[in-house]
Amino acid sequence: MKPIWTELKPLLLHLTLFSFVINLLYLVPALFMLQVFDRVLPTNSRETLWVLLLGVGSALVILFVLDYVRLRLQNLLGNIVDERLSPPVVHAVVAAAARSPLNARPDAMRDVATLRGLFSANGLTALMDAPWIVVYVGVIALFHPALGWGAAVAATLMLALAWLNDRMNRKMLDAVQKETRQASRYVEGSLRNAEVLQAMGMTERLLGRWRKQQDEALALQGSTSSASVSFSAASRFLRQAVQVMMMSIGAYLVLTQAASAGVMIATTVLLGRALQPVEQIVGSWRVLNEARSAYRRLRDLCEHFGKAEPRMSLPRPVGHLRVDGVSFRPPGMEKLLLSGVSLHLAAGEALAIIGPSGAGKSTLARLLTGIWPPTIGSIRLDGTELSTWSRPELGPWIGYVPQDVELFDGTVADNIGRLEQPDAEAVITAARRANAHDMIVQLPNGYDTPIGDGGTRLSPGQRQRIALARAMHGDVRLLVLDEPNASLDSEGEIALARALSGMRAEGVTSIVVTHRPSLIAHVDKILILEGGHVKQFGPAAEVMRSMQKVAQAALVERAA
Numbered sequence: 001m002k003p004i005w006t007e008l009k010p011l012l013l014h015l016t017l018f019s020f021v022i023n024l025l026y027l028v029p030a031l032f033m034l035q036v037f038d039r040v041l042p043t044n045s046r047e048t049l050w051v052l053l054l055g056v057g058s059a060l061v062i063l064f065v066l067d068y069v070r071l072r073l074q075n076l077l078g079n080i081v082d083e084r085l086s087p088p089v090v091h092a093v094v095a096a097a098a099r100s101p102l103n104a105r106p107d108a109m110r111d112v113a114t115l116r117g118l119f120s121a122n123g124l125t126a127l128m129d130a131p132w133i134v135v136y137v138g139v140i141a142l143f144h145p146a147l148g149w150g151a152a153v154a155a156t157l158m159l160a161l162a163w164l165n166d167r168m169n170r171k172m173l174d175a176v177q178k179e180t181r182q183a184s185r186y187v188e189g190s191l192r193n194a195e196v197l198q199a200m201g202m203t204e205r206l207l208g209r210w211r212k213q214q215d216e217a218l219a220l221q222g223s224t225s226s227a228s229v230s231f232s233a234a235s236r237f238l239r240q241a242v243q244v245m246m247m248s249i250g251a252y253l254v255l256t257q258a259a260s261a262g263v264m265i266a267t268t269v270l271l272g273r274a275l276q277p278v279e280q281i282v283g284s285w286r287v288l289n290e291a292r293s294a295y296r297r298l299r300d301l302c303e304h305f306g307k308a309e310p311r312m313s314l315p316r317p318v319g320h321l322r323v324d325g326v327s328f329r330p331p332g333m334e335k336l337l338l339s340g341v342s343l344h345l346a347a348g349e350a351l352a353i354i355g356p357s358g359a360g361k362s363t364l365a366r367l368l369t370g371i372w373p374p375t376i377g378s379i380r381l382d383g384t385e386l387s388t389w390s391r392p393e394l395g396p397w398i399g400y401v402p403q404d405v406e407l408f409d410g411t412v413a414d415n416i417g418r419l420e421q422p423d424a425e426a427v428i429t430a431a432r433r434a435n436a437h438d439m440i441v442q443l444p445n446g447y448d449t450p451i452g453d454g455g456t457r458l459s460p461g462q463r464q465r466i467a468l469a470r471a472m473h474g475d476v477r478l479l480v481l482d483e484p485n486a487s488l489d490s491e492g493e494i495a496l497a498r499a500l501s502g503m504r505a506e507g508v509t510s511i512v513v514t515h516r517p518s519l520i521a522h523v524d525k526i527l528i529l530e531g532g533h534v535k536q537f538g539p540a541a542e543v544m545r546s547m548q549k550v551a552q553a554a555l556v557e558r559a560a
Contacts, residue, residue: 004084011077018070019128025066026273027139028059030266037262070125078119085112085298092301108301111294118291127288129277133159136274143263150249151271154242158278161235239275246271314389317382317397319347319477319509321368326377328363337363338532341377345525347477348507350500352520352540355529361513362403364529365482368511369400381478399471399479403486403513405463412440413447416469422447430473433502435495436465460487468499479503479510485519497522520544 032052040049086109093108118124133155141148250264321344328338338360345351353361366372367379370386379386386394407415413422416430427447431437439462443449451457451466458466464487471479485493493516500522503510512519520526526543528535536543 004081007084008077008080011073011080015070015073015077016128018066018073019125022063022066022070023129023132023135025059025063027270028056028063030139030269030273032056033269034260034262034266037265038260039262074119074124078116081119082112082116085115089298089301108298111298114290114294115298118287126277133274133278136270140267140270143267144253144259146249146253147246147259147263147267150246151267151274154238154246154271155274155278157238157242158235158275161238162278235278239272242275243268243272313393314384316475317384317477319345319507320380320382321345321478321509321511322378322380322383323368324378324380326364326367326374326379328360328367328372329375330372336375336532338367338374341529341532341534343525343527343534343537345509345511347509348504349525350504350510350512350523351525351527352523353511353513353527353529354515354520355535359529360532361529362482365400365402365480365511365513368478369398369480370394396474397477399473399476399508401464401467401471401481401484403482405460405467405487407451407458407463407466409453410451411445411447412443412449412451412466415451415466416447416473418470418473426473431469433472434465434469434499436469439465440469461489461492464488465492465495468496472499472503476503476508479508481510481512481514483513483515485514485516493519 032055035052036049039045040052089108089112137148137151137155140151247264247268250259250267253259254261254264323341323343326338326341327336329336341360341364343351353364355361363372367374370379370389370391373387381389381394381397408419410419411422413424413427416427417423424447428437431440431447440447440449443462449457451463464484468481468484471481485496488496497519500510500512500519504522504524510523512523514520520540523540525538526540527537528543528547536546
């Protein structure tokens with residue numbers, strides 16, 4: 001966030017300078033009225049009127065130009081905020097969601113839009129114009145001390161109203177935003193299980209839970225809206241009442257010949273201009289508070305995930321993988337999901353990770369791709385810690401198929417090409433590596449077939465084979481597959497086994513999490529996990545013999 005503010009500071013200084021000149025020019029209409037009532041009308045001087053009109057007209061033209069430039073500058077500031085914040089925020093959101101889906105922040109981009117909108121709202125200019133209350137009150141005091149005291153009291157009351165609005169509504173506005181976001185997330189998350197909701201008739205119960213959350217948000221919003229409307233109405237009433245009061249004071253001074261009629265009119269105009277920013281602040285308080293909350297959330301998000309320090313480029317890895325004493329505890333949990341895991345794979349070797357459900361297999365797979373950093377221990381690729389690699393540099397060397405396959409809205413080629421501009425030769429090569437080419441060309445438009453959001457137009461088996469082709473795209477040196485055959489039929493399993501054999505022949509280090517023996521036959525080593533601990537690790541033949549002995553002993557024990 002600091003580099004962005006460094007870039008914005010010069011523009012904000014220019015915006016402040018424009019506000020300074022604009023507010024100076026706003027003095028001109030009041031001075032014009034003062035001269036008209038005190039000099040033009042008593043002397044019946046048309047020449048003076050024409051000179052005053054010429055001067056005021058020039059000032060208003062300059063005011064128009066500066067105000068236009070200031071608005072354009074505000075929009076430029078908003079665009080800069082959007083362009084500079086969006087990339088790191090997207091990286092931070094992806095990193096946060098990858099490490100912990102429960103802590104995903106899909107609304108962070110809305111926070112960026114909220115900050116961008118602040119720079120095009122009246123609230124920002126009102127904040128810059130508010131300090132000019134002191135100047136306007138000082139000018140009024142030069143006309144007459146009584147008018148100055150009246151203006152000072154009026155300004156103090158309006159500022160006190162704005163402060164009270166902040167004190168009373170800040171917590172309620174934060175609570176409303178939190179409840180509204182939770183209700184939206186609940187519905188968005190539940191729609192992923194739309195088939196289950198529809199098939200089992202659970203929609204009404206989902207609606208009931210959502211209504212409960214929505215009612216709580218609406219109750220808070222109703223209280224906040226009532227308070228905001230009350231403060232806005234009170235500020236408008238107070239402003240009108242103050243103007244009437246100042247007009248009355250001015251009229252009294254005119255009647256007692258302590259001031260002129262021009263002073264009375266000029267004072268009214270100046271006070272109206274002085275109080276306008278305060279009224280705008282009260283009216284825009286919701287926008288200002290949302291922008292403040294959005295900035296705080298984005299700052300916290302970027303502090304945890306936005307630190308991208310430049311790193312020296314590393315050479316293309318060969319594929320040597322070493323895991324030494326790795327333990328992992330997710331944030332917010334006390335229990336270790338993995339404890340003391342160690343293994344070593346030479347370049348081109350294939351490893352099968354097996355074990356019962358909940359043993360930590362998928363957790364280890366994520367650690368091996370560098371999605372999560374280990375709590376204890378190290379994971380090295382070619383002797384270099386995974387955390388040392390720049391993510392954009394490391395990504396092309398890694399192929400990964402998660403347990404829950406997710407594809408992106410676009411064509412088959414877009415997904416296999418990892419969202420880059422599709423290179424036909426590279427995409428087809430990856431598909432052939434995964435033995436998915438024949439399946440893809442049978443789709444309605446082949447590689448140009450739109451797959452829909454999340455791949456909804458494809459079967460689970462087709463999605464899994466396309467995800468495998470995506471993992472094998474490019475010069476992959478480390479391939480991590482988590483249950484890659486969960487949705488495959490017998491033909492798909494044969495294609496997957498051939499793909500793994502082909503990657504081994506190319507010298508790609510491969511790791512596959514599986515329960516099925518069809519893939520175990522194509523690996524060099526086997527790792528058995530149980531309760532987060534390594535139960536056995538070694539050459540596949542030795543581990544298989546050991547497993548068979550254990551199974552036979554269990555059969556004998558049951559028979560006995």
